[in-house]
Amino acid sequence: MAPRLGFDDVFEGDELGPEDWFLAKEQVRDYARANDICFPRFMDDEGARAEGLPGMIAPGNMSMGLLTRLIEAWAGRGTVRRMGTTFRSVVLPDRTLRLCGAVTQKDEAARAVELDLWIESDEGDRLVVGTATVQLA
């Protein structure tokens, strides 16, 4: 884990990642079990198709978890104060996701920064977009 990032070491436009992450079906199932949301859509293709989906999908909450991990790898543990996300499209497993972020604003008084965050598919589509407030040292 990176030490807590200093406010003065960050500039608007700085990027987080990108981090390429292969999202395996078994990992999605593990997350669904750990989150107590073992709905068919999160467990296998057959169950998801019965719900009218193209195949098994990852929970939206899992995307927030992956983006939080990206932030903490950059800024340090316990730095995320707020996160907002919009789930624009389903996240399908057995594909590589690209986790991305950028600093959009610095708040000198609070020693905090605002981030834009997003998850791209391997075709470059933004599946999840969001913002976060991160407290720096």
Next chain:
Amino acid sequence: MPLEFDRAILGQEFDRVEGDPVTVDELVAFARALGETEPCYVDPAHPELVAHPTFVVRYRGRKFLPDTLPDPLKTRMSFDAGKDIEFGVPIRAGDRISVTSSLHDIYEKTGRSGSMTFVVVRFTIRNQDGALVGTIDNRMLYKR
């Protein structure tokens, strides 16, 4: 036609639940499923073991939507459109977490795919000491 409903239903609490004590196994399984490797999240013996920040989304209460939801929405299919989370104090093993659910907002938007209604349910989550663990605004999308 715009959705008509009594705005007095907004802000009303419709569910309150206190869970069993959080276990070490729950904390570790959640963090590992996200690919975490940080010892304070995934090592059961770590003296500072805490929950991954988004562990808080596990707390949803027993009822996801209130009985007062306007009737036209009750029969429509809904989708999880996103969440806003304010993070509070970390969750630790042994904590007893309580969640209070309220209907925070209902609003409509018109986009390329037509008219949509958003229902925002707010989950306020506290530990056994009353400290705020997190506030989650969950936006559910209802298409016409």
